[in-house]
Amino acid sequence: MARKYIDCREFPSDMNCSVAIAADSEDELLNAAVQHAVAVHQHVDTPELREQIRELFKDGTPPLVYR
Template identity: 60%
Template sequence: MSRTYIDCRDYPGSACSVKISADSKDELLKAAIEHAVHAHGYDDTPELRSQLAAMFKDEPGSAETRLAA
């Protein structure tokens, strides 16, 4: 099964070291929004959701990544 992640260190200007991963993009987006709102004070807006979703990456070693190699 493929896992997807987002890493706060990839967000411009962030000094946060949190990395979140999940089996589904919906689950990951929920966790990323919760983190952005509670840890960083962002408002939950469609724009923030779009920005975060655009930063999702497949975890190295996931099934999809191995098949692409």
């Protein structure tokens, strides 16, 4: 399976979050991203949140510098 990532820098927020998460497994990435969304951004872990997050996955690894 190809590496995938999600990058908070792509989504404006009051806290200017700079976290990017990558994993070789979509399930592993989803679990880590949901934990981050709940712990840091105060989202509630719901099936809808999980689907929204999964739709934001990108192939590869996050860029070192976000523009």
